[in-house]
Amino acid sequence: MKQKISKYDWDLECLLKNKPLDWWIKKWQESLDYDVKNQNHFYKSKKQFIQWLDKSLEQDKIENVLFNYVSNHANEDTTNQKWIAIGQKINFIAIKYNQLLSKLTNIILKNQKTIQKYLEDKQLKKYKREFYLIFRQKPHILKEAYENLLSRLSGTINNTGDIFSTLTNSDLEFSEPVSDNKNKKHHIKNAYDLIKILETSNDRVLRKSAWICFHKTYYKHRNTLSKTLFYNFLSENKKDKIRNFKGYVDKCLFADEVSEKTLTNIYKNVESFKNLVYKFKKIRNKHLQTVLKLKNIEPWDLSFNYLTTNKISIEEAKKDILMALKPLGDKYTKIVKKAFNEHWISFMPKKGKLTGAYSIGGTYGLKKIYILMNFVGSLNSVKTLAHEIGHSVQSYLFNQKQDIYANVAIFYAEIASICNETLLFFYLLKKYQNQPKIKKYLIINFINDFFGATTRQIIFSEFEYNTANMINNDQPFTADMGLDMYLKLIKKYENLSPSQEKNLQTLPYKYSLSTIFRIDHFYMNSLYVYKYAIGQIVGLYIASRIFKKDKVVLKRYFNFLESGDSLNPLDTIALLGVDLSNKKIYDEAKQTLTKLIEQLKL
Ligand SMILES: [Zn+2]
Structure with a gap:
């Protein structure tokens, strides 16, 4: 039946x-x-x-x-x-x-x-x-x-990834109770509880103590975490040398079919965002001061979701996404409608359902490219849906053109999803053009996401690159060295003022430097995080051009989507007319962001 x-x-x-x-x-x-x-x-x-x-x-x-x-x-x-x-x-x-x-x-x-x-x-x-x-x-x-x-x-040589996840997911105890402004104590079970407080609590005292508790807990484990990282890179370097690679970095770049020069070039180009990052943060914080009615903005104020909008229904979300993706043409939106009408998507949160969202991999031969998500009716839910639709439509398209190469490499996998997120952002900016509070909220979120995936991930990536290379050259690596290197990289990529720099060396702010030891991708051994930056920068470029009705780029975009993994990663990106080693694409991103930042001042 x-x-x-x-x-x-x-x-x-x-x-x-x-x-x-x-x-x-x-x-x-x-x-x-x-x-x-x-x-x-x-x-x-x-x-x-x-x-x-x-x-x-x-x-x-x-x-x-x-x-x-x-x-x-x-x-x-x-x-x-x-x-x-x-x-x-x-x-x-x-x-x-x-x-x-x-x-x-x-x-x-x-x-x-x-x-x-x-x-x-x-x-x-x-x-x-x-x-x-x-x-x-x-x-x-x-x-x-x-x-x-x-x-x-196999299975005995390097298990640091397992140790890292056991420590951070199971053993790490947020033992200090967190207090609110009435001095009521809150007992925290895990990192998610703390993040939830930072995002949703109106009580600033509670947010502050949650922020400190969160970072201090990792900071207290900095020696174990940095040692785990040390042994991880030590073991990977040795293993890769046995296989005739220069070391871990060399092996990962080989797997991605990318040269070291390509990688360091991306670092150099993302470094050129630093004045813009500085400017944005200054204007953003000034805006937040007004909205949140605060004298100064602290790190525990930054994740707070101050905008309360009406709940968005799934039907409204579908409508917004279809409108937003209209510039991609009928060929594209027809597939999106198929996804909506033919049961590709598991929308609602359920008891026991995996958190987060994904679009399936391994799609060759399938008619429906499934999406799992947890839709809660926020603007973020709509963004997530647009993102996953980007992955699913790409899979659907290359499935029609390819058989042996009906796949996508991680190197360029996020371009299609970021392109959709960006088109949704452009559409919502128009939709809410007469509601400055929502409009500015959208802009701040968009730019936060942009620098979160570029500047921040490139800081992490250069940290991984430097650390793995240092250990490969028999140089020591301790917790203090790791924290110090992280601070130097923040300075390099974010143009900190002397007072901001001094702040980061003082407690409780210093606790947050332990962030560098809890990047799970470092333990997955694929030099992963710089790929976030590629998706973000190329996705923004493509969406901006398509939004401006650039027919040449639209045609190239379909060629790109349909190519699967039939070409090497850089040649696949070249189908878009994009050369990652040329600073043009980074300059274009800077121009787009500068214009958006100007709108925050109005
Ligand atoms: Zn994605």
């Missing part, structure tokens, strides 16, 4: 195409068995090779159905035992076959010449990039005995 799906739920059942889940699991295992059986033969003739490639595309489709069906159900109710058990069952199958197929890369590398010959065939040319990505790993693959040894040690 077909169950009726409620209006704001996603339709996951249609993934299974009327077959039971077990049928899909069986089909998946059969396709993995085929791989195991053929791993020593697939390259022996062109015919076998083609068959093997076709089967692997089929396998992708099956996996995408299976994994998305199970993981999305599990995320909708993280406590549901049924989905936990099915998830584990699938995981065990994956682990088993991973081991059975662990030599596959080596087999491909050993037969590189034969495969390269096949790839000259007209029909197979499109696979060139896929195999290039494997062949380029050759200098970094070790002799079989060493590979074997490393795989037996």
Whole structure:
């Protein structure tokens, strides 16, 4: 019997195409068995090779159905035992076959010449990039005995990420009670409670004591945290050196297909925002002084959400988003309407549902690109929806054009979502043009987000870059050195006044420097955070041009969205007419922001 799906739920059942889940699991295992059986033969003739490639595309489709069906159900109710058990069952199958197929890369590398010959065939040319990505790993693959040894040690070499998350998510205790202006004590359970106070409490005394408690707790653990970070980079550098990389940074840049010069160039260009950051903060704080009726603005006032708007309904949000995305044309908005009308989205918060929001990955072969979110009727909820729609439409579009390259690299993944956020921002600015309080609130939020993703993340990125390199060169790294380096980088990128600098070296403000030790991406080992800046800067550029009806950029944008990961990251961005090493795009961002900052003065 077909169950009726409620209006704001996603339709996951249609993934299974009327077959039971077990049928899909069986089909998946059969396709993995085929791989195991053929791993020593697939390259022996062109015919076998083609068959093997076709089967692997089929396998992708099956996996995408299976994994998305199970993981999305599990995320909708993280406590549901049924989905936990099915998830584990699938995981065990994956682990088993991973081991059975662990030599596959080596087999491909050993037969590189034969495969390269096949790839000259007209029909197979499109696979060139896929195999290039494997062949380029050759200098970094070790002799079989060493590979074997490393795989037996896997899971034991560097577990600092797990230690970091256990400490910060479970063990860290915010033990000091936080007091409000009536001296009532509030006991805090976790970091989320504190952040909620900072965002929503009208009581400034409570906000101040929450802010201090939050940062002081991390500060008190600065030695453990900095040591965990030290061992993380020490271990990664050593591991990467064994694989013939210069170290951790070199390995990460290799994976992104980006040169060190590209990275340091982004640092240099984002540094050029510093006068604007300084100016914005000054004007923003002056504005907040008036709105919040305060003599001076302190860090605990900055996250406070002072604007109380009426609750926005999901229907209103959909309408606003469709209006905002109109400049992208019918081709784009038609897909957005599909998402809204055909149950792609799980909108509402539910008990046990994963917090936050995402648009699914692994979408090749799927008709619906699902979104999970927790809509609460705030302007932020509308922004989140526009953001995730950006990811989903991109996946939908490259799925229509690509088969082997129906993916997106993290390097440029946020461009489409930031473009949508920015178009929504431009639309809302117009919508609220006669309501200066809302308009200024929107501008402040937008610029906060912009510098949050560029200046702030680049400070983090340069910290990661410097620290990993220092440790790679056998230099010591202590908690005090980490705090000191972080302060120097803030100075470099934000143009602090001497009094602001002095402030940051004095308690309680100094506690906030411990922020640098709680960046979880540092422990995920992919040199990640600078990619936020790319999404923000390129997304702003594209949205500004499209908003001004630039037809050339709009056409390029579709080429970009449809390209999937068929090109390397920098060539993909080049489809947009954007060169990250040229300061033009950064200058354009500065111009757009300067104009917005001027509007705050009015
Ligand atoms: Zn995103």
